[in-house]
Amino acid sequence: MAGYSKASALWILFLLFGFSVAKEILVGGKTDAWKVSASESDSLNQWAEKSRFQVGDYLVWKYDGGKDSVLRVSKENYVNCSISNPIKEYNDDTTKVQLEHPGPFYFISGAKGHCEKGQKLVVVVLTPRRGTRFTGFAAPSPAPSASAEFEGPAVAPTSTANALNGGILMVAMGMIAMWVFFYVNWC
Numbered sequence: 001m002a003g004y005s006k007a008s009a010l011w012i013l014f015l016l017f018g019f020s021v022a023k024e025i026l027v028g029g030k031t032d033a034w035k036v037s038a039s040e041s042d043s044l045n046q047w048a049e050k051s052r053f054q055v056g057d058y059l060v061w062k063y064d065g066g067k068d069s070v071l072r073v074s075k076e077n078y079v080n081c082s083i084s085n086p087i088k089e090y091n092d093d094t095t096k097v098q099l100e101h102p103g104p105f106y107f108i109s110g111a112k113g114h115c116e117k118g119q120k121l122v123v124v125v126l127t128p129r130r131g132t133r134f135t136g137f138a139a140p141s142p143a144p145s146a147s148a149e150f151e152g153p154a155v156a157p158t159s160t161a162n163a164l165n166g167g168i169l170m171v172a173m174g175m176i177a178m179w180v181f182f183y184v185n186w187c
Contacts, residue, residue, distance in 0.1 A: 022056035024096070027121065031062040034070065034109070036117040044121040053125045057099050059107075065093040069110030072097065078106035078122065081115035102127040 027033050028047050037043045053059075061070050069091035071083055089110060090097070099105060102125045109119035 022058060022098075023054070024058045024060050025051070025053070027059055027061045034061045034063040034068065034119070036109075036114055036119045040118070043118055048121060048123050051123075053099055053123050055099060055102055055125055055128050057125070059095075059097045059099065059105075059123065061090070061095040063093065063095075065091040067111065068114070070095045070097075071108050071110045073106050073108055075104070075106055078108060078120060081108060081120070083108065083110055083112075083115070086110075099123065099125045101125065 028044050033044060033047070040046070063070075069089055071077075071086035071090075072088040073082070073086050076082070077085060088097075091110065097105075097107075105123045105125065107121040107123070108115040111119070
């Protein structure tokens with residue numbers, strides 16, 4: 001029975017390696033980023049264009065909930081800076097939003113006049129592909145132009161070399177796990 005439980009534990013551990021882990025991403029990369037930016041180059045959309053977002057990741061905002069809020073809005077409300085019909089409103093000082101599907105997510109400030117001054121954010125979540133989480137380092141995402149439309153889901157770029165490396169790693173881990181499984185049970 002002891003061999004069975006060891007083998008089961010090892011098999012479960014191996015299976016866990018195959019699943020990705022969601023990341024918590026601090027919006028703007030710092031705690032005081034949810035504010036009216038001083039310049040276009042300091043905007044949150046500039047930061048978002050340089051970042052990669054995956055299904056399951058969490059965006060985290062840190063701000064003074066008594067003075068500001070985060071509104072998840074439709075594309076139309078984002079473009080028009082309309083705070084009247086948000087999909088969801090957050091004003092809890094530390095807001096955590098899971099990116100549950102591929103495509104664009106639109107956020108604006110709930111403080112009057114802040115969105116019009118540039119306090120807004122579009123995050124495009126990549127379409128998941130097999131092996132995306134364990135393929136090593138990815139190339140930076142291309143920055144869309146200022147007039148780019150965020151219509152559909154973004155497609156994750158692929159690289160044959162990265163996919164091959166991820167596949168070889170998974171095969172090697174599988175072989176080691178199988179060897180350990182058979183060794184523990186039959187030796």
